[in-house]
Amino acid sequence: MKKITVLGGSPLNGEITVSGSKNAALPIIFSCILTKGVSEIENLPDIGDVRSALSILREMGAAVRRSGDVTYIDTSSLTYVTPSERLVSSIRASTYLLGSCLSRFGRCDLMPFGGCAFASRPIDLHLSACKSFGAQLRRGSLASDGLCGANIDLSLPSVGATVNAILLAASAKGESRIGGCAVEPHIDALIAFLNSCGADIKRQDREIFVKGRRLHGGKIRVIGDYVEAGSYLVASLILGGDLSVRGCPTEDMSAVLDALRLLGAEIDIRGDCIRARLEGKSRRFKITAEPYPGFPTDLQPIFAPLMARFSGGEIEDTVWPTRFGYLKPLSSFGVDSAVFGSRAIVYPSRPLPAVCNAPDLRGGFSCLMLALLAEGESVISSADIILRGYADLEEKLSAVGAHIKIKNN
């Protein structure tokens, strides 16, 4: 396992470029299982989760090679093998094996799918989608002798269940409709990629219409990661200095930028480059995490240190109502907070250096914010979990003035 050692107290000055979106890259990688041919994926982020997903495809016989900023994935000849549990249990995106393997091979073993353990991660909506398209559950495995188009309505706008429903419908026989779907930018990215593979998929608001097709290799450039972009904008406000964040999918960030304005920050947008500055008085504010286009749940843990740094605030999460475990390690950095059900109150707090374990991906980044702020040396262990979602973390932060070192424990 890796640990991050930080000497806090330095402002950030310069420019950080965000990498490709983790939550867009992962569905695209697993959707290659549906296709026969070579796909070209540009701007894949070099993060732990992507490396794990590519390793799972290699276990099935995919040929993967990277040349510059393009990753070529050849899925011409794949055979179904039960992927290694170590890989499957390390990422939540391994749930996408359900839709992709049922479509390609007519089978998929149920395995201990992974994902950050900040809440229970059920898959009931995924399984009911699989059954709606004709799969049966037999002795711990899903099997089908040919998926048929279906007309389904998701009871929750689940990102993962929407991804799997698309993967099931894309090459099923006949037409499908998926109602009540998630509309995150990474859903549209997956649709764009599959359509480049010969699919016929259209989204109208929260309904997706699909005509099943045989799919060949496709081509896409992965969109910028709005969670990473938001994370570095928050870092620039917490630590001060003058930081520009480049490569932002600005059009996907309205709720995030509006939340920063509630604090009192001024947001300067020039194309895909954003700067956030707090010149006037900060304000206490509230954020409510909701399905897109609402405020993203993945950024609520990172807004907690922002509130602690300034005038405090309130966080409600309607997606993961219990996603406040990160407040415990944050308290070792001096953050004072209280949780009431699906709401947390964060009080203005004086930061202290500390030693802690990264609780999960976004909570780990949240702890890193406090470590970078507090004068003195802090250490965050189990840091691999942060590197699952933040590419070139040490390089990006060191280049703008942070004193950070990532080493094996």
Ligand code: EPZ
């Ligand atoms: C995806 O997780 C993201 N992960 C998460 O990001 C993100 O927090 C989440 O979407 C919401 O935006 C990836 O894309 C790899 P959901 P997912 O299905 O698909 C309930 C990060 O930090 N639900 O949209 O697992 C569930 O309990 C990660 O990058 C069911 O009840 O999330 C939750 O309350 C963390 N049954 C809600 O739906 C199901 O079968 C939303 O979950 C599935 C979900």
